Amino acid sequence: MVELDRLRALSAKVGSDPLLVQAAGGNTSLKDAGVMWIKASGTWLKDAQARDIFVPLDHAAIMAALAKDDPACESCVAFVRTDLNSTGLRPSIETTVHALMPQRVVVHVHCVNTIAWAIRADGEQRLAEKLAGFDWAFIPYARPGLPLAGAISSRMRPGVNVLVLGNHGLAVAADTVEAAEALLARVVAAVTRPVRPAAAVDRAALEKLCAGTPYRPARMDETHALATDPLALQRGEHAVFYPDHVVFLGVGVATSFENGPPLVAVPGVGVLIKDDAKPAIEPMGRCLADVMRRVEAQDHLTALTEDDIDRLVNWDAEKYRQTLKVT
Numbered sequence: 001m002v003e004l005d006r007l008r009a010l011s012a013k014v015g016s017d018p019l020l021v022q023a024a025g026g027n028t029s030l031k032d033a034g035v036m037w038i039k040a041s042g043t044w045l046k047d048a049q050a051r052d053i054f055v056p057l058d059h060a061a062i063m064a065a066l067a068k069d070d071p072a073c074e075s076c077v078a079f080v081r082t083d084l085n086s087t088g089l090r091p092s093i094e095t096t097v098h099a100l101m102p103q104r105v106v107v108h109v110h111c112v113n114t115i116a117w118a119i120r121a122d123g124e125q126r127l128a129e130k131l132a133g134f135d136w137a138f139i140p141y142a143r144p145g146l147p148l149a150g151a152i153s154s155r156m157r158p159g160v161n162v163l164v165l166g167n168h169g170l171a172v173a174a175d176t177v178e179a180a181e182a183l184l185a186r187v188v189a190a191v192t193r194p195v196r197p198a199a200a201v202d203r204a205a206l207e208k209l210c211a212g213t214p215y216r217p218a219r220m221d222e223t224h225a226l227a228t229d230p231l232a233l234q235r236g237e238h239a240v241f242y243p244d245h246v247v248f249l250g251v252g253v254a255t256s257f258e259n260g261p262p263l264v265a266v267p268g269v270g271v272l273i274k275d276d277a278k279p280a281i282e283p284m285g286r287c288l289a290d291v292m293r294r295v296e297a298q299d300h301l302t303a304l305t306e307d308d309i310d311r312l313v314n315w316d317a318e319k320y321r322q323t324l325k326v327t
């Protein structure tokens with residue numbers, strides 16, 4: 001299908017931009033002849049052209065189940081069109097977001113600039129200024145699955161094609177891949193924030209710190225900003241501001257080797273990654289630094305609560321995603 005091939009190309013492009021997507025985060029979908037093709041749980045958008053990462057679902061069946069608050073919507077596995085599913089994979093844990101947007105193409109990203117607004121206590125009001133002229137809605141934070149579906153349903157209006165998900169990210173929708181890409185670019189341009197420059201990294205000092213340990217310096221300069229930016233660690237060390245942070249890095253950020261965390265931010269020096277850390281760890285560390293470099297000292301932020309974190313990490317669909325080697 002030509003449009004699905006176009007979506008694969010856009011997915012790979014979006015998935016290769018660390019300011020939009022990190023590791024297995026973000027997902028895209030296409031509705032065609034009653035089938036909703038969506039990125040599989042735990043796969044990376046950047047791989048969309050290298051391998052088959054799309055799972056077919058019965059869209060009408062999901063919508064009927066959502067109308068009844070059916071618990072099957074938590075994973076949406078029951079709605080997979082097994083007759084068409086060549087991968088055998090499960091659908092994204094964020095499938096309900098895509099189902100509820102009526103447009104054919106939906107692109108959901110963990111856009112760093114959007115998150116930098118969406119974690120602010122005054123995020124909705126400030127975004128209203130930035131997104132004036134867009135048909136958009138702000139969705140207060142809710143765990144993906146049924147809770148997020150309920151939050152979207154209660155704020156959805158006809159014509160809305162941009163959703164900002166509080167403490168989470170952005171979704172845009174259109175009837176063609178080309179139009180979705182153009183809309184994404186317009187929204188990102190509207191919400192782009194100034195970024196503090198990342199400090200230079202002393203790689204020799206980092207190598208010395210790692211000698212004889214199962215750690216290595218982070219590969220990307222931007223990741224080290226988590227330890228060297230004056231505000232990044234201060235804001236992120238003890239709190240969680242969006243789901244993928246806690247899912248991959250745990251609560252806050254480790255600043256010592258104690259207990260062998262996958263990522264250690266050595267204050268003022270740089271970030272170290274454990275040799276056996278999942279490939280998602282460094283992109284997630286960089287994402288936190290990228291978000292926090294777009295937040296100022298006076299900005300009042302809203303962190304996820306302990307209950308939010310419990311509901312997320314103990315959610316079965318999320319546990320499944322964590323068992324996948326690809327993440």
Ligand SMILES: [Zn+2]
Binds near residue numbers: 025094109110168
């Ligand atoms: Zn998401």
